[in-house]
Amino acid sequence: MLEPRIHFTLSFTEPQAHYMDVEMDLFDFTETTLDIAMPVWTPGSYLIREYERHVENVEAFSESDRVSCMKISKNIWRIAQPSRHTKIRYRIYGFEISVRTNMINADRAFINPAATFMHVKNCIDLSCMVKIVLPKRWHHISTGLPKNTDHEHTFYAEDFDILYDSPLEIGNQEIWHFDAAGVQHEFAMVGGGNYNKQQLTADITKIVDEETKIWGENPNTNYVFITHNYQTGGGGLEHLNSTVLGASRNAYKAPNSYKNFLCLVAHEYFHLWNVKRLRPKELGPFDYSEENYTTGLWIMEGFTSYYDNLIIRRCGFFSVQEYLDMLANDFNQVYNRPGYRVQSAALASFDAWIKHYRPDENSANTSISYYNKGAMLAVALDLHILTETRGIKRLDNVLRAAYQTFYKKENRGFEEKEFQSLAEIVTGVDLSAIFYAAHSTEELDYNVYFNRVGYELVDLNHDTQELSLGIKIANQEGRILIKNVERNSSAWDAGLNVDDELIAINGNRLDLAGKELEFILQHGQIDEIVDVLVSRDGLVRTIHAPLRRSIKQQWSIREKLDATAAEKELGNLWLSI
Template structure:
């Protein structure tokens, strides 16, 4: 009885402490952003915090940005950090790479000033010049430790000539230059574009879409207003709803641009400003739109359990990026096909190319999809000359796994279900009902629910294993046959990639198991001769040669000349062709119809 009463007493005390903590005053946090030297890529930030009660306040800068799985050390760009109280500068010091500590004993209000250098053009890093400011918020705004759930307000004082702000953040009092975030997870997931961007919009269902184009370009706004909604409608059809009221596309058009980064209610896209006029360039842009927009469900809401709430100071590990990114890569094209923007044969031909590229990458036999996901932090964003031999992209491998699972589910359910049903079920079950991310085992159970079978063997082969895809089996479900157009060839190959500058042939990569790999040609070797004949074109080395021939390759390595005997091996490259099989069955045609929305 005594122990029971002690437990009751402890519970009451803890409950009272909890109520007291909840009743504590909420800190008020605001930022003022100015650009006195935008032309030199600087932004000045003033942070004001009131309602402080703690003796020490730690201000932190995230080390990475969600969606881009690499520790980027944004604090490296911070300069001139000072802290103030009532017009008086107070001591402040850095205690680790991304933390500034301020003694706030007896201080309820604090002002902090600092500058950030922003001169890296990408969809995941801030960039500022005289023409515009792209505020990638996770790399700009310090947050008070322990206050990630606190709201904040940002007032933007534009540089001369800047007239427009584009962001998914809510405005304050209708002033586009003053925005607010309910917490730091939202703030760090809401980039801001400031400048003179070209803005247009459209509506899909009840959702208002804004497209902000920076950098000019030969895009056709009226055509985009028609085709972008087609893709968005296909995404919404899969999940049954669009959780946004408003969504913003921030598009940076450069001479050569690419890439995208997803956010909760917006995305940032990189594009080539003059590529819209070609069909290939235009469809490529729409595929990028499709990929990043699909993320508003897959990753931003339906997510691996490790990806939220975020730890902004350390790596957030998951083995499921093959789902988060790979499935999204699959759906970027599938949605385009189902929207009628890609022809069925073109879609299948693109898949054939992806399958060939996968099997031609030696790393596909070394690294699994799960390993690729987990090691994204140290490998995917830091490729070297051997990455092709030792790694596989969770984007590409995940998309291939998705196509196989899609056809498996359609076939085994006799056309009743597809991978779409899995995505909708998982979204409803984990994002909406359980309000959390899924584990690897839970996603597998979701797949099995609609496949109607155990997928242990599938996972062992393709998710945690490195078996090559059984394309004949899975494409056979849809009445397609797969052939390797290079199967009968007996072509020799050195197995190298080279760069040529001023008649210097430099080896940039050596493929695992190739002639060059076996006989010791190295990356950074300069090839000067083959069998004593000067070499100015790497392709000429194997011209008129056959498998088994021996050649003497002369290279310069670290300033020394070497002659290496090389025995030419057969090229092991594949080139798949996918085409309708003769006499496809009624079931195969039904699977094909559902898969390709024929």
């Protein structure tokens, strides 16, 4: 009996209109009906994106004639009476700038496979071939998929999990290659820019080597960096042996922007191990038709967010102070969102599907980022292990052991309790308080950990007398509008609303530069009642609001003046001094 086979062909008859054409050839399927499904999300980006909304003109043909093709749900088409060779044709519209969606134009195409390729339902484990028909003016294809040497511009995927994790950049991108950690790397630069290839190659080689040292091996034979350069760009998405990055094309020569790009590279490359291989059990094998919930993104993304800046420090690109400032920013991001009292890191992970990618005007009051909070918990773990073992072990040792145990030996995802248990066995350190904190809104005293390595976390605004209404405003078409109201602030209690237009305070009309509001806040008194004249849905009213002390926090990490020699030694070890 012949094994079922699937071949895809991508062509571009109208790329200027942002369309590509997809042919899906099914060979040797014996079922009387076949259900063909498209993913509704893409791994690494935890949001139902409804990729099927960009699909048009789905048709099916046998060797001799058209066959019935009926849409039976939002992302599934049913093929009736398929033959030994059934061809399915459809078109995809792609015109969205991001690292997780298709972008097609006259010059190039970025293909996110989850937004492009359908699979036969319940046949995710089948292999497939992908052939690219290049338009005449396009010359390059960059992807982590292995080439089929028997056919030009044709690639092979062992199964659909690999296919959906292997983006393609097609066009005229600048390409160069380099070796790092024994792995062949390709850099594909799209959109031009003022980057220096030699410097990028040297610096990224350091990052690859440093990260490989942590994990003990580099599991790839090849790796592809696809970078999209725009006037203003950012973001990244990890894949099994590639990544897609967003950058600003003319920012490479600005030192801070360049270091931030290196941090992005370090972050996405770290995912090569942490999430793509070492992962919670819920994150693979995937169900591409619905949400895949996990409470573990604070480990996957949070630990990676801790290590990205730390790697840049270890490589010598950040000074000690630059690194400490970046780490302090995680604390500022969390503690200046009242939502940290509402949502734990674990709950933020679980709710990523409904909250993280869908912020609204109240998000700061109800949620936190598992990236930032996870990084805070990661530094607590790292410093706790470092100090309890007197510098012999640290979080690096935990990650390597978990990678070896769960991925290499057992080839499965982990339960969080298993991860904690392994970490405690490897280090001999009780880590329960920190893991408990990941599931609680009770905050750790982080100075318990910083102080033991000769540093302290300080809120520079602790004694400030600055006043605030607890609102964020924006100028919009000549009007001053409230865009955010902080939980438990003066504005919150008084009843000021998002989208209220601020007209005057205490009888003084507000200017667009905000000088009148600034004057009131600088010269007012705590608990002084101010009269705020607003227009709400076209109706003018006065809101009486008390002035209160600003609760904005400004955290800094600095050396502890009375640190002992032993604490300083551990701090130097932590910071690679």
